[in-house]
Every structure is written in structure tokens, then in C-alpha cells.
Amino acid sequence: MLVDNLIKAPNKNVQALSKQMDMRSELKRQHHAAFQYRLKRFAATKVGLTSAFLAGAAVQAGKSETSLVRKYGWLVRLLA
Incomplete structure (x- = not known):
């Protein structure tokens, strides 16, 4: 009886808390x-x-002859 109350019962609580913490950390990992x-x-x-x-x-800039964008079309193609 004494062994049951001092060793087994607290160990059961620790295992339950450990399981809860593991589950919580796994849920956080999945969420992340x-x-x-x-x-x-x-x-x-x-x-x-x-x-x-x-x-x-x-x-569109390539189709227009006088467009300002045509002058800088190389930059637009570079960024694309």
C-alpha cells in the first residue's frame, strides 16, 4: 500500500502529464x-x-515604339 501511494500513483501522474506535454508540443510543431x-x-x-x-x-512595352518603358524593357525583363 505504501509503495503504491508513494511510487506508482505519482509515476502515473507524471506519465499522464508527460503524455499531455508531448501531445501539445506535437500540435505546436504541426501548426508551425x-x-x-x-x-x-x-x-x-x-x-x-x-x-x-x-x-x-x-x-506591351515592346509593342509601343515611343514608350518610356521600352527604354527600360531590359530592366523589366531582368526583374521578371
Whole structure:
């Protein structure tokens, strides 16, 4: 009885708390991984949209003969 109260019962509580902490840290890790994925996907989408916009601007600038952008078309293509 004494061994049960002094050793086994506290150990059971420690194991339960340890399991809760492990579960909580795993949930935090999964949340962080999902956030990083969303951030990378958002950045890739924004870069893709910006690149497409700059490419379109370069094409339009190439069609116009007197455009100021035509003079700097190389810079737009470089950024695209």
C-alpha cells in the first residue's frame, strides 16, 4: 500500500502529464509546419503573379515604339 501511494500513483501522474506535454508540443510543431507551408505557398503565388505582370508589361512595352518603358524593357525583363 505504501509503495503504491508513494511510487506508482505519482509515476502515473507524471506519465499522464508527460503524455499531455508531448501531445501539445506535437500540435505546436504541426501548426508551425502548416503555417510555414502556407507562407511559402503565398510567397510563391505572389512571386508568380508579379513575374507574370512584369512579363506582360515587357511585352506591351515592346509593342509601343515611343514608350518610356521600352527604354527600360531590359530592366523589366531582368526583374521578371
